[in-house]
Amino acid sequence: MVRYSKLSFRTLVRRYGCDLAYTPMIVSDSFVKSVKARDMEFTTNPADRPLIVQFAASNPKDFADAAEIIAPFSDGVDLNCGCPQRWAMQEGYGAKLIRTPGLIKDIVRQTVARVPGFPVSIKIRIHDDLRCNGCQRNFEQSSNVCRVSLNSSAMCHRLDRRVFSELKSLPAVLEYLRVNYNI
Numbered sequence: 001m002v003r004y005s006k007l008s009f010r011t012l013v014r015r016y017g018c019d020l021a022y023t024p025m026i027v028s029d030s031f032v033k034s035v036k037a038r039d040m041e042f043t044t045n046p047a048d049r050p051l052i053v054q055f056a057a058s059n060p061k062d063f064a065d066a067a068e069i070i071a072p073f074s075d076g077v078d079l080n081c082g083c084p085q086r087w088a089m090q091e092g093y094g095a096k097l098i099r100t101p102g103l104i105k106d107i108v109r110q111t112v113a114r115v116p117g118f119p120v121s122i123k124i125r126i127h128d129d130l131r132c133n134g135c136q137r138n139f140e141q142s143s144n145v146c147r148v149s150l151n152s153s154a155m156c157h158r159l160d161r162r163v164f165s166e167l168k169s170l171p172a173v174l175e176y177l178r179v180n181y182n183i
Contacts, residue, residue, distance in 0.1 A: 007043045010051070020050050025080045027093070028057040028066040042070065050075040052121065056083065058092035059103075060110035067111045067118060076119035079107055084125060095125050 010021040023042065030037040044051060051074045057063035067077040081104060083094025097104055104122060111120050 007045065007048060010048055011045075014047070020052065021048065022052045022054050022078060025054050025056050025083060025094075026066070027091075028055040028062040031055070032062055032065040032069065038069070042073075044073055052076045052078050052119075054078040054080050054123065056080050056088060056091075056093035057107060058097070060107045063107045064111040064114045067115045067120070071115050071118050076121060077111065077115075078121045078123055079104065080123050082123045082125035098124055 005022055005024050010018075010023075013021065026041045027037075031041060042053065053066075053070045053074045053076070055063055055066050055077060057066070057079060063077075063079060070077065079097070080088075080094050081097040083089075085094065088094035089096045108120050108122070111118075
C-alpha cells in the first residue's frame with residue numbers, strides 16, 4: 001500500500017503473524033540515482049524478513065539497477081504493473097505497463113540475468129476484460145516471473161460497480177493460472 005507499508009507498519013503486522021511483507025512502491029530511477037531517495041524510501045532491519053521490495057519502473061535498466069541495490073537486504077523484487085494513479089500512468093509506471101507486455105518481459109529478463117536467483121514478481125490490476133489488458137500475454141511472455149500478485153482494489157475502495165466488476169473477473173484469472181501454471 002502506498003506510504004502505509006513502511007518499516008513501522010511491517011513490524012506491526014509481523015507481530016500478528018504476517019509472513020511476507022512488501023515495501024511501498026518506490027520509483028526506481030530516483031532510488032538508483034539518489035542516496036537521499038534510498039535513505040528516505042527504503043528502511044529495513046534483520047527482523048523484517050521475508051521482504052519484497054516493490055518498484056515502479058518504465059525501463060529494464062532502472063529496475064535491474066534497483067534490484068541489484070536491494071538484493072542483499074531483501075528476499076525479492078516486485079514490478080508494480082497495477083498502480084492507477086495519474087502521475088504514475090503519465091510516467092509510464094504502474095497500470096500503464098500492462099499494455100506493454102514486451103516491455104514487462106524485457107524488464108523481468110534483464111533483472112533475472114543481472115541478479116541470478118533473486119525472485120522477481122509482478123503486480124497487476126484486475127481489469128473488466130482480461131483479453132484487453134494484456135494479462136494473459138504478460139503471464140506467457142514473462143516466464144521468468146516467480147509470482148504474479150493480483151490486486152482487485154476491493155479492500156481499498158468503497159463497494160461500487162467497479163469493485164464488483166473486478167471481483168467478477170477473479171475466477172477467470174485463477175482458472176487461467178490453474179490451467180497454465182498448475183497452481
